[in-house]
Amino acid sequence: MKNKLLPIFISLIFIIVFILFYKGLQNTNIYTPETKISNKIPSFKGDLFYSDETINSSNFFNSDKFYLLNVWSSWCVPCRKEHTFLMNFKESKKIEVVGINYKDKKINAENFLIELGNPYKKIIFDQEGIIAIEWGAYGVPETFLIKDKVIIKRYIGPLDEKTAKEIKSIIK
Amino acid sequence: MLYSSIGYYALILGLGISLILVYFSIKNFQNSSTLNTKILSFTFLQFFLVVISFACLIISFVLSDFSNETVFNNSHTTKPLFYKIAGTWGNHEGSLLLWLLVLTLFILIFFLKTKNQPLKYKLLTLIFQQIIIIGFFLFLIQTSNPFNFIFPTPEEGMGLNPILQDPALAIHPPILYLGYVGSSIIFSSALAATYLNLVSKVWASHIKKWIIASWVFLTLGILLGSIWAYYELGWGGFWFWDPVENVSLMPWLALTTLLHCIMVLEKKQVLTSWVIILSISTFTLSMCGTFLVRSGILNSVHTFANDPERGLFILVFLFSLIFISLFIFFFFHKSSPNNSNSFFWLSKETSIIINNWFMMYFLSVVLIGTIYPIFLEVLSSQKISVGPPFYHKLIIPFLIPFLMAMAIGPKLKWIKSNIVDKFYLVLFFAISIVLSFLIVKKFSTNLLINTILVSSALYLFFITLRDFFIRKYSNISQNIAHFGFSLLILSILLNNLFSSEIITNLKVGETFTSSKTKIVFKSINQKQEKNYKSIIANFSIENINEKIEDLSPELRIYNQPNIVTSEADIKTTLLLDKFIVINIVQNQDYFNVRYQVKPFMLWIWISVIVISFGGLLSFFKKEHEK
Numbered sequence: 001m002k003n004k005l006l007p008i009f010i011s012l013i014f015i016i017v018f019i020l021f022y023k024g025l026q027n028t029n030i031y032t033p034e035t036k037i038s039n040k041i042p043s044f045k046g047d048l049f050y051s052d053e054t055i056n057s058s059n060f061f062n063s064d065k066f067y068l069l070n071v072w073s074s075w076c077v078p079c080r081k082e083h084t085f086l087m088n089f090k091e092s093k094k095i096e097v098v099g100i101n102y103k104d105k106k107i108n109a110e111n112f113l114i115e116l117g118n119p120y121k122k123i124i125f126d127q128e129g130i131i132a133i134e135w136g137a138y139g140v141p142e143t144f145l146i147k148d149k150v151i152i153k154r155y156i157g158p159l160d161e162k163t164a165k166e167i168k169s170i171i172k
Numbered sequence: 173m174l175y176s177s178i179g180y181y182a183l184i185l186g187l188g189i190s191l192i193l194v195y196f197s198i199k200n201f202q203n204s205s206t207l208n209t210k211i212l213s214f215t216f217l218q219f220f221l222v223v224i225s226f227a228c229l230i231i232s233f234v235l236s237d238f239s240n241e242t243v244f245n246n247s248h249t250t251k252p253l254f255y256k257i258a259g260t261w262g263n264h265e266g267s268l269l270l271w272l273l274v275l276t277l278f279i280l281i282f283f284l285k286t287k288n289q290p291l292k293y294k295l296l297t298l299i300f301q302q303i304i305i306i307g308f309f310l311f312l313i314q315t316s317n318p319f320n321f322i323f324p325t326p327e328e329g330m331g332l333n334p335i336l337q338d339p340a341l342a343i344h345p346p347i348l349y350l351g352y353v354g355s356s357i358i359f360s361s362a363l364a365a366t367y368l369n370l371v372s373k374v375w376a377s378h379i380k381k382w383i384i385a386s387w388v389f390l391t392l393g394i395l396l397g398s399i400w401a402y403y404e405l406g407w408g409g410f411w412f413w414d415p416v417e418n419v420s421l422m423p424w425l426a427l428t429t430l431l432h433c434i435m436v437l438e439k440k441q442v443l444t445s446w447v448i449i450l451s452i453s454t455f456t457l458s459m460c461g462t463f464l465v466r467s468g469i470l471n472s473v474h475t476f477a478n479d480p481e482r483g484l485f486i487l488v489f490l491f492s493l494i495f496i497s498l499f500i501f502f503f504f505h506k507s508s509p510n511n512s513n514s515f516f517w518l519s520k521e522t523s524i525i526i527n528n529w530f531m532m533y534f535l536s537v538v539l540i541g542t543i544y545p546i547f548l549e550v551l552s553s554q555k556i557s558v559g560p561p562f563y564h565k566l567i568i569p570f571l572i573p574f575l576m577a578m579a580i581g582p583k584l585k586w587i588k589s590n591i592v593d594k595f596y597l598v599l600f601f602a603i604s605i606v607l608s609f610l611i612v613k614k615f616s617t618n619l620l621i622n623t624i625l626v627s628s629a630l631y632l633f634f635i636t637l638r639d640f641f642i643r644k645y646s647n648i649s650q651n652i653a654h655f656g657f658s659l660l661i662l663s664i665l666l667n668n669l670f671s672s673e674i675i676t677n678l679k680v681g682e683t684f685t686s687s688k689t690k691i692v693f694k695s696i697n698q699k700q701e702k703n704y705k706s707i708i709a710n711f712s713i714e715n716i717n718e719k720i721e722d723l724s725p726e727l728r729i730y731n732q733p734n735i736v737t738s739e740a741d742i743k744t745t746l747l748l749d750k751f752i753v754i755n756i757v758q759n760q761d762y763f764n765v766r767y768q769v770k771p772f773m774l775w776i777w778i779s780v781i782v783i784s785f786g787g788l789l790s791f792f793k794k795e796h797e798k
Contacts, residue, residue: 103326
């Protein structure tokens with residue numbers, strides 16, 4: 001042990017590196033291509049879940065309100081977790097929650113909503129998964145915040161407390 | 173469903189056995205002088221359990237059992253069987269299970285093969301290795317369980333990322349892991365040897381085999397990844413200094429340096445600190461790579477899922493290993509009395525030390541280029557991207573003396589050498605300069621630097637070539653490896669100098685004409701395959717004084733997941749590759765066409781194989797002598 005400073009010094013460096021990595025880890029947010037933000041909603045056509053009504057992109061959204069479009073499925077495990085956050089938006093007057101039911105069986109989806117509650121005003125039944133592709137969804141769950149037929153925010157993966165807070169502050 | 177449960181419980185049992193093993197080893201370490209035979213049986217049992225678990229995952233993939241979340245996320249019923257199996261390790265959870273499989277296999281081999289080493293050393297290596305294994309078990313079970321259930325069971329899976337559906341990529345992870353995990357044995361063994369003060373010639377010749385084997389696998393693993401990127405990603409290059417490539421290069425650089433140091437240690441009791449630090453850093457760099465690509469800090473095809481929890485786990489685990497090793501190094505390592513200062517200036521040892529410093533320089537360049545952007549973002553939320561120019565500017569100038577040292581170094585003798593009868597060294601150098609001047613003059617604008625670069629590579633090439641005939645096969649493996657390296661650098665340099673590229677937009681039936689080349693877009697075909705639809709474009713390329721060549725690049729539209737990939741068409745000949753790739757131009761009839769002529773591509777791959785062959789030869793040579 002001719003030099004006791006060296007181990008301390010090196011340990012310090014590694015501690016700093018650790019902190020930087022740790023901070024970097026918290027910074028990680030899923031990379032969203034910038035072109036996708038503030039985009040017009042895509043044109044689509046589909047059937048509603050509880051009625052046989054056919055809707056299309058021009059009459060689905062009104063421009064006076066915020067919309068939260070949530071892509072979900074009964075087999076999607078994280079969807080269960082985020083469902084409580086969607087339920088919180090159900091009573092809000094400023095925002096309307098709508099859903100795209102992605103590649104699902106109708107009976108499973110119905111049971112899912114009976115079990116956990118139905119936050120959606122309308123649900124588009126997307127059995128083939130084509131509408132989700134038109135939205136450029138990566139998978140389930142995924143959520144789009146829409147105003148004036150423009151996507152203002154996009155959340156890949158389940159909503160959580162942080163993102164729910166963010167949505168609340170946007171719609172205020 | 174059944175297989176998932178079996179697989180899961182096999183993992184839990186495996187973790188339990190780790191704890192038992194640590195307990196027995198510590199007891200055995202303290203008390204007895206003979207090996208407790210239970211330890212060997214438990215090591216075997218642990219390996220067997222992980223094999224069962226891995227086999228269960230493969231079966232779930234083959235049966236398309238979508239009640240398993242990993243299978244659901246990464247497989248699809250229409251996927252060919254080969255990719256169903258390869259898909260097992262083409263995702264985060266499965267690849268970690270593969271990692272664990274190799275870990276347990278290697279510790280078993282280590283135990284069976286290590287005969288003439290002290291018992292305490294074997295036990296301590298086992299303990300360190302089990303710490304790593306426990307870390308991986310916990311990581312798997314806690315954050316990345318490959319056997320999670322989904323209920324209700326979905327009918328279809330999400331499919332494997334199409335760019336991963338490729339034969340080179342199916343074997344790239346297993347080979348690379350053999351290299352990475354091999355370095356974990358080196359790590360544990362170096363720590364054990366340091367603790368017991370065993371870092372000596374005997375230990376060096378024992379661990380050398382592990383180093384060589386890991387090195388060969390790591391080299392081949394990187395090669396496979398690079399070949400894949402060349403024809404699948406459609407960028408028309410073999411190395412992009414992408415962070416993910418860099419994290420595999422860093423352990424390779426450390427391991428290569430270690431390989432050279434261990435040869436010195438085998439002859440003479442010097443460079444012990446170098447050997448220990450390099451053994452530690454090779455494995456920690458591998459782990460650091462895992463952390464960077466899996467945590468989502470870097471974005472790439474290897475970032476299977478962005479999950480900060482996973483990142484945090486690896487980070488804490490990685491730094492625990494680093495601090496354990498630092499502790500052992502600083503408190504137990506006694507540096508040998510005759511230090512590196514006592515080297516004669518002109519000797520093999522000195523040249524290896526020079527080699528070390530060069531390698532460390534290259535390593536730090538790559539390390540800084542990879543990590544600095546992350547740190548900068550944390551500290552100042554600025555985003556910068558470090559690209560090839562950074563690496564080229566910092567590495568290429570230093571390549572010149574490095575290549576020269578590589579040519580001359582092996583000529584020197586151990587301990588002390590003198591320059592007699594080395595006239596040919598000068599002669600060859602003169603020949604190289606003249607020759608490369610003639611080559612470069614014709615084509616390049618940057619005459620001076622390119623001439624020197626090419627001539628230093630040629631110099632190494634000639635010297636090693638000469639040795640095949642002159643030296644009496646005294647160190648044939650080193651010679652082959654160095655020869656391969658000179659071939660690699662030469663091919664890369666010539667490839668850079670003489671590549672040409674045409675980028676244009678063409679409709680079907682149109683022709684592009686330049687002074688030398690004519691590209692005719694003849695027709696387009698469609699084909700329906702099992703899990704994708706393909707659009708095949710037919711081109712014919714006419715060069716002056718050359719026969720007409722037909723090339724058919726392809727666009728594949730995969731149905732599950734819905735992704736378009738472009739498959740380049742490459743005509744490989746001995747001297748050059750013709751590479752063409754198309755892309756859709758949005759909402760137009762035009763296709764974006766990229767045509768490249770890349771000389772000596774084949775030789776880049778061949779030379780890497782030659783390099784690994786050199787390593788392989790020395791592995792078997794040593795085995796044979798004993």
